[in-house]
Amino acid sequence: MDIELVRTFLEVNRLRHFGRAAERLFVTPAAVSARVRLLEEHLGAVLFSRARNNIHLTPAGQRFLPHAENMVRSWQRAVTSVGGGERTDMVALGSLHSIWNVLLDGWLAQVYGQDLGVALQVELLSSQAVVSRMREQSLDLALMYEPPQARDLRVDAVSRVSLALFADRPGLTADEALSGYVHVDWGVQFAMSLSRALPGLPEPVLRVDTPEIARDFLCRRGGAAFLPETVSGGGSADGPLHPVTGAPRIDRTVYLVESAEAAESAVRDRVRAALAAWLEARA
Structure with a gap:
C-alpha cells in the first residue's frame, strides 16, 4: 500500500477538511479525495463521513486510525535506519495540535536560529498517541494537558492556556452566544470545569479537536466557542471574534512529559531548556 495514502488519511482526520489537507500536502483537493x-x-470500508462542514471518522475509520499512525511511524523509522542510522543529536518532540498552535508558533525558527546543535522531529498527536509513544520511548519529550500519573513518566507543569468564550458578534450575553455553541476538545478536565461553571450548557452544534477549525466555523457560520486570545484575535483575514461578557474563563495547565527511564541526554536537556525559556517569555 502506498504510504502517501495513509499520510493523506491522517491529515484529513487531523484537519477535518479536504481542502486544508490538500494545502498541507501540497496537492489538489481532488488528489486528496482520490x-x-x-x-x-x-x-473495503468507508473511512470518513462526509457531511458538509462536519467531516469525521466512521467506526471503520476509528478502527483504522491507530494502525495508520503505526504504519507511518514504522515507515519513518525505516527511512531513518536505511538512510544511515539513528542520529545521536535527534530529539523527537510530540505535542497536541492545540498546544502547538497556541503556544509554540515561531518556536522552531528561534531554536534553529540559536544553533543548539540539535535536529528536531516534531509530531502533532492525540493525547492517547502521545502517552503510547512516550512509553515506547519513540518520543523524547511531549506537551499535553492531562498526562497520566505514572512512575515511568516525568511530568512538569510548564505553561498555561487561558480560555474565554468568544462569539462572532459583539454584545451577546452568554445565553445568546451559547445557542450556537461549538465545543473544542480541550480535554476531560476542561469539560468537567465547563459543566460545573455552566450547568445549563446546551448541546454543541459542532465538536472539533482544534481551535483553528472552531474559529473558521464561527467566522463563516456564527456561534461561540472557548478559545485562547491568540486564536480568537484579529490576525485572520476573517476578522476578530468578540469576547462574551459574563462568561467564565477556564485555565488549562500544559505539562512537559518525558520518560523517567530514559538515559541522560545533553541534547534533550538543551531542547527542554529552550522550550522552558520560550514558554516563560510568553507567560
Missing part, C-alpha cells in the same frame, strides 16, 4: 477513495477501496 487518495482517500483509493485507500477505502484497498480496505
